[in-house]
Amino acid sequence: MHAADRTDASTDAPTRAPTNAPTRAPQRDAPPRDPPQRAAAQQSPAQRDAARRAESETRAVLEPDEIRRALTRVAHEILERTNGGDDVVLLGIPTRGVPLARRLAERLEQVEGRPLPAGSLDVTMYRDDLRLRPARALGHTEVPAEGIDDKIVVLVDDVLYSGRTVRAALDALGDLGRPRAVQLAVLVDRGHRELPIRADYVGKNLPTSQRETVRVLLTEVDGQDAVLLGATADAAGAAGTPGTPDAAGAAGREGS
């Protein structure tokens, strides 16, 4: 299954999306990519236990080696598409886009033998779903010293889902400068786009149902590398486990 990495083109199923959406409004409005990031920092031990229990109902769709290979391939694709990485600036979207951008930058440096600038771009203040949830903590924005004007900015994120995070990132970029071009690299594309946005570089196309959750774990943030396809939001919710990324994230934010 994993071997299909490159050629897997079966994610083009966004049109199915809206049918069962209304009953699952929170998940639809907020791709589950975001909440677990907060959760990692703010979880109580009880929540972490619950998260671990929920994880036992999940299965890994990418192993550490596969993540490593996918990133290496994406790095080479970036070099191909940008004429050897000239003028490329990698900007990771917090939380997990940032270590991914850093890893890509390391690989690009290994191949090209010169360092490529990498930074982070927090998009919280530009999100369109701010008013749907309590105000959340901000991530860190750090633009490399050379700036982004006339550069090729490659945005890096862990999961591409509704596309709303990327839209927010494009707005945020517009306030920082005027790149020559903006490209998008993601580790996982899980489909179900709600905006006309697509990724230029995809580590793994992962066909999912909207009822499923996708979690990316990275050593820098979570202590291990994995991509987990989760139990449906329903199953975990019914059991009252705050272990789904959504629930854990919400619980994590409540204290703040």
Place this chain on the structure above:
Amino acid sequence: MNRHLISAGDLSQDDALLILDTAEELASTAERPMKKLPTLRGRTVVNLFYEDSTRTRISFEAAAKRLSADVINFSAKGSSVAKGESLKDTALTLEAMGADAVVIRHSASGAPHRLAGWVQGSVVNAGDGAHEHPTQALLDAFTMRRRLGRLDGLRVTIVGDVLHSRVARSNVLLLSTLGADVTLVAPPTLLPVAVGTWPCSVAYDLDAALPKADVVMMLRVQQERMNAAYFPSVREYSRRYGLDVARMGLLPDHSIVMHPGPMNRGVEIAAEVADSARSTIVEQVANGVSVRMAVLYLLLGGASETGGQR
């Protein structure tokens, strides 16, 4: 976080740290060419100022505008208040205009608390009488953390007219929440009766307190609020409780000197001290905008929690 910010004592340690961390991130947007963020587009912030203020009002106005909120400035002079309108009627007018947040400064302690019961939006206390000024305390804590790298265990000495100072009360409450050790130094006549219940210690000798201080915060002698002779003469006050160059020499090398402004140079602080490298007075003003942006974002940026506190 609560829906309103009325007292620094209402903030839990997590709330306070969230505000400071958010302010830290927002401070970096002040350095870019495009300083505005779209976050509060379409929201209305009313600055309701019953007392004179330059610093605080401008700071709140800049903060709200940088977050793209619409700002309506209201000062008691030249408004219907001069014709005798009550606070409640003014509040209902603002309510009818759809204010999402009201920033209020009032000479009466408790005015923001009353206002919070009358309006739907968030109320931010920008100073009420001699009671509290929570955003000033937050920006002071922010400035200390930026300069000295921590708040926990920090020794802060607050000197001067504590009795009339809303800044002192808010700072004592907030800094003790954040783990700092606060000492108040003042003539006995300028300490409030209930100071013994505050989470801080009290001393009367400035020279003895200075060598132990990481931060010394000078308060203005609020002569406009004084209706009795609290000390024999300004000169005597200045000699015993003013921070001059010689006294500044008693401070440890890393210590900083703060003042919430407006300063009376030559009374509580000497001009040389106010302009020295230890002084954070100008920095405090810049930090005020970041901290107030953080407060407005955290109060207005997200969904209002239904059935919220207060």
